[in-house]
Amino acid sequence: MTRTPVNVTVTGAAGQIGYALLFRIASGHLLGPDVPVKLRLLEIPQGVKAAEGTAMELDDCAFPLLAGIDIFDDPNQGFAGANIGLLVGARPRGPGMERGDLLAANGGIFGPQGKAINDHAADDVKVLVVGNPANTNALIAQRNAPDVPADRFTAMTRLDHNRAVAQLAKKLGVTVSDVKKLTIWGNHSATQYPDVFHAEVNGENAAKALSDDAWLSDYFIPTVAKRGAAIIDARGASSAASAANAALDHVFTWTNGTADGDWTSAGVVSDGSYGVPAGLISSFPVTAKDGKFEIVQGLDINDFSRARIDASVNELVEERDAVAGLGLI
Numbered sequence: 128m129t130r131t132p133v134n135v136t137v138t139g140a141a142g143q144i145g146y147a148l149l150f151r152i153a154s155g156h157l158l159g160p161d162v163p164v165k166l167r168l169l170e171i172p173q174g175v176k177a178a179e180g181t182a183m184e185l186d187d188c189a190f191p192l193l194a195g196i197d198i199f200d201d202p203n204q205g206f207a208g209a210n211i212g213l214l215v216g217a218r219p220r221g222p223g224m225e226r227g228d229l230l231a232a233n234g235g236i237f238g239p240q241g242k243a244i245n246d247h248a249a250d251d252v253k254v255l256v257v258g259n260p261a262n263t264n265a266l267i268a269q270r271n272a273p274d275v276p277a278d279r280f281t282a283m284t285r286l287d288h289n290r291a292v293a294q295l296a297k298k299l300g301v302t303v304s305d306v307k308k309l310t311i312w313g314n315h316s317a318t319q320y321p322d323v324f325h326a327e328v329n330g331e332n333a334a335k336a337l338s339d340d341a342w343l344s345d346y347f348i349p350t351v352a353k354r355g356a357a358i359i360d361a362r363g364a365s366s367a368a369s370a371a372n373a374a375l376d377h378v379f380t381w382t383n384g385t386a387d388g389d390w391t392s393a394g395v396v397s398d399g400s401y402g403v404p405a406g407l408i409s410s411f412p413v414t415a416k417d418g419k420f421e422i423v424q425g426l427d428i429n430d431f432s433r434a435r436i437d438a439s440v441n442e443l444v445e446e447r448d449a450v451a452g453l454g455l456i
């Protein structure tokens with residue numbers, strides 16, 4: 128039986144994450160090895176020629192699952208019929224730019240993209256925002272798409288999650304597959320809180336297995352939270368292949384579900400759980416089933432975690448208030 132291809136719109140397609148992402152989408156790593164995809168690449172006019180070059184290379188791979196590639200510089204066309212939207216392109220912080228300037232510049236991108244999704248995407252559209260500041264860009268897009276259920280808009284903290292799993296596995300001398308139920312809370316920024324208190328390593332509580340509070344406070348948390356900056360410092364460019372990999376993981380989990388006895392982390396619209404103001408797009412522990420993320424409920428939050436979750440959520444509240452003040456939401 129031939130399946131109908133899934134329309135996947137990728138913004139910022141000519142950027143470095145786009146280059147690491149598109150070939151893996153086309154080879155089945157976004158939705159699965161038996162799901163054909165049509166790529167819709169959205170760029171700004173200056174990025175179109177480079178996107179055309181990437182499309183030539185995609186053709187040259189003769190991927191059996193790739194049912195077509197179209198390139199656009201108009202969000203209304205780019206999101207027409209989109210089942211999945213990967214919002215990667217964003218305005219980076221330039222010299223002398225204040226946070227308010229950055230939020231305003233990104234509002235000029237994510238507001239119109241949200242509206243285009245609202246007006247033209249498929250009814251089942253699912254959106255992942257990767258472009259920074261990812262949580263607040265996702266909030267701007269979501270608020271500009273009032274006809275789309277709010278829970279279809281998510282922000283990427285899967286890279287932070289994967290970084291935390293890798294660091295913990297290395298410390299305990301286990302494989303990454305032995306680590307379960309780790310959580311990233313809050314914002315995809317240096318205030319994020321990677322939480323090991325509910326994590327399990329081969330069935331044992333990770334915090335107990337560590338028995339090293341200093342490593343947690345002085346190494347693990349800052350290493351995970353500042354990993355993006357460390358990569359920029361080392362590579363001279365922000366993470367690209369690992370970010371693309373995390374975007375694939377996020378959507379694959381969203382559509383195919385989490386394994387029993389495990390969860391992942393994603394920026395999703397808060398329902399007020401764990402004291403996170405309703406409506407904010409904040410990272411939570413989430414399971415996925417039948418194409419929906421659910422926030423894991425009922426976890427005990429100790430004082431150490433509470434202070435760190437609150438600090439990151441407060442930053443999200445400040446960002447939300449700033450974009451509200453700019454009339455972007």
Ligand code: NAD
Nearest residue numbers: 139141142143144169170171174216217257258259286370
């Ligand atoms: P890049 O500068 O290499 O590419 C960005 C691309 O987006 C460019 O080709 C640009 O032309 C395009 N673009 C800009 N505005 C656009 C618009 N309005 N519509 C369509 N395309 C547009 O950047 P990159 O390294 O690919 O990173 C992209 C974003 O992802 C950055 O904001 C980066 O900070 C962020 N990022 C997020 C995470 C995360 O974990 N959430 C991780 C890594 C990077």
Ligand code: LMR
Nearest residue numbers: 259354355356358365366
């Ligand atoms: C990352 O976490 O690697 C990126 O968000 C860093 C950045 O500022 O682009």
